[in-house]
Amino acid sequence: MNFKKLKIPFIILLLIIIVAGIIYIPKIKKALAFQEAMELENIEQAFIHMDDYLPTKKVEKADEPFIFPRVNNISLPKDFIHSDITYNTLKYIDSSYTQGLIFIQNDTIQYENYWRGQKEDTRHISWSMAKSYISALFGIAMEEGYIKSIDQTVDEYLPELKGSGYDGVKIKDVLQMATGIKFDETYGDPNSDISRYWEGFVFGKSQDAFASTLINERPPGTYNHYVSINTHVLGMIIVKATGRSLTDYLEEKIWKPIGSEFDAYWLADGHGMEMANGGLNASLRDYAKLGKLYLQKGRWKEKQIVPLSWVEASIHSTEEYLQPNSKNSSDPGVGYGYQWWILDGNEDEIMAIGVFNQHIYINPTTNTVIVKNSANKNYYDSTNPYVLTSVHIELYRKLAHMNE
Template structure:
C-alpha cells in the first residue's frame, strides 16, 4: 500500500504531551537538508517547506521521528497474521552507572542526555526491561534511519538464496546497466555491501556543498535516487578502503528490486516481516518515484526491531525455519578483509569493524550493531544471548565532543546492560 500524507495543520496545534517544548538550537544546514528531503510530499512545495521547517526544529524532532508518515509518502509493510510476542518479566533495575573511556556515567542522566525515546533489553529470549519516553510507546513506530541498511542486507542474502542474484563477486552493472559510466561500473557487489566501493561521497551534513546535501536536495525535489547514484564517480580502488557511503545501500536496493521484480516493501513483508511474527505494521518512506529510502527510511516499533536482533542472534533461524541463510549471517557479521577491521588505517570508521551493512565492535564476544543517526541501535551479543534496541531523538548528535551522542559510549552502556 502506498500512502501520501500531508502535514497540513499548524504545528502549534499538533503539539501534545508527546513533544518536548525546550527551545533548542538546530544546525542550519541540517535543518535545510532535512527540510528539503521531507518537503517532497503531495501538497504544494511552498506549504510543505513551511510546515517541515517548523517540525524539524530540534524541539520538535521527538514528535517528528515518531510521525514520519504524516508528511512523507510511505509504503505499508503489513504485520503478521499471528504475532510473535516475547515473554516478559517485571522490569529489572538498570545499573545505576557504567564506565566508558574511563568516565563514569549515571544511567538515568545518560538516557535523558541522549534523548532516549525507547529502550528494550531482551536476554535469554525474554524482555527484561522495556521503557518509553518522549512520545514513543510500544505501539508507536519510530524511524530507524540507517538501521534500515541491515534490513536491506538481510533481503539481499535471501534474494541470493532464492537464485535472483548469483554472486557477490559479480559487478553492479551486470544487474544495473544504467549505472555504467558511474562510479559503480565494474565494482563488485561485495564491495558495495562492505562500504568499500571507492565511490567519492562526502556525508558531512554541516557542509552545504557535501554530496549528502545534494542528495537531499534532489530527493526533496522529486528526482530519482537511481539517477543520483548514477551521478557519483569513483575516487579510490574498490575493495581497498572502508568508507561509509549511504548511497551504496540504495544501489543494493536497486539490485534487489531489479532482480526480484518486487519492491523492498513487498519483499520485506513476504520474506521477513510476516515470518518473524511482527506485531505491528511498519512503513517505509519513499521518494517521488515510489522507491523506498533503502538507506534509512524504515519505521517500526521497538519490539519489532528487536525481532531482527533475535533473528540474527539465532543465525537466521526463526523457531525452526531458516529465514536468512546461515552462511549469509556469517558473511555479514565478520570483518574479513584488513580494511574492514576495527582500527584499520584503511578505514574511515576507527574502533568499529564492518561486515555486510552491519557494524562490528572490537572484541571477542561476536557483537554486532545496526546503527542509525541520532542514536538508533540494534545491539546483538550472542555470548550473553542479548538483544538491545534503543530509539532516540538526540538533539546533540552532531556535537562531536558530546559523549552522550557517542556510539562508543552507547556500546559500553549496552555491554553493562548485558552483563559483559
C-alpha cells in the same frame, strides 16, 4: 507593438505558470514543513511522525504476531564506565534523548520503556538501521537464485549505472562500504552530499538518478568509507533482480515470518522507490525481532529465514580495511561486514546503527538484544559523550553482563 499577436503566447505562458504553481507550490510547502520538522528542537515528534511529511509504503504485520515473554522491568545498573569516566545510567538515557529502550536477554524482555512521545505501537524511523534489513533481503534474494554472486559487478544488474562511479564495482564492495565512491556524509552540513541527496528526496526526485551522478575517488575494495547511497544501490539490485518492491519482499520474506506485531512503513521517493538506506519506520519490539533473528543465526523457530552462510559472512570480515584497527577506514575503532557494524572484542557483538542514536545491539555471548530509539538534539556535536556510539556500547555491555 502588435498586442493581438502577443495574446495567444501570453495565455499559454499564463497557463504554464498556473500549472507549475499547482504542481510545485504544494511540494514547496511540504518541503518547508519537513525542513521545520527536522529542526533539532522538533525532531522528537518528527521521528515518530515521518509519514506526516513524506510518501510511504505500508509493510503489513504478521497474522500471528510473536510476543516476547517478559518480566517486570528490572532496575537498571546505577552507572557504567567509559574511558575512565563514570556515567549515571538514567542520566545518560535521558541526556541522549532516548525515546524507546528495550533490553532482551535469554529471549525475555528484562526492561522496556518509552519517553518523548514514543509508545509501544509507535513507528519510529530507523535511519541507517534499515541497511541491515537490506543486507538480509539481499542474502535471501541470493538464496532464491535471483542474484548469482557478490563477485558480479553492479552494472551487470543495473546498466543504468554504467559510466557512474559504480561502473565495474563488485557487489561485495558495495555490501562492505568499500566502493571508493566520493561522498560526504556530514549531517548538519547543508553543502554535503547527504544533504543534497535529502533535498532531492524531499522534492520527490529519483534516488536511482541521484546514484548515477556519483563518481569514484579511489580503487574499490581498498578502503572502508561509509556511503549511504551504496545501500540504495543494493536496494536497486534487489528490485531489478526479483521484480518485487522492497516493501513487498520485506513483508513476505522477513516481516511476517518473524511475527512482527505492528505494521511498519517505508519512506519512498516520488517514483515509488523506497529509501533503502534509512527509511524504514517500525516499533521498538519489532526492531528487536531482527536482533533476535540474527542472534539465532537467521533462524526463526523451525525455519531458516536468512541463509546461515549469509549471516556468518555478514557479521565477520577478513579484509584488512574492514578491521576495527585499520588505517584504511573512515571509521576506526569498529569493523564492518555486510551492512552490519562489527564491534572490537571477543564476544562477537554486532550492531545496526542509525543517526541520532538508533541502535540494535546484539551480543551472542550473553544472549542479549538491546534496541534504542533516540532523537538526540546534541547529535551534531561530535565531542558530546551523550551522542558517542562508543559510550553507548559500554552502557549496552553493562546491561548485557549485569547478572554476572
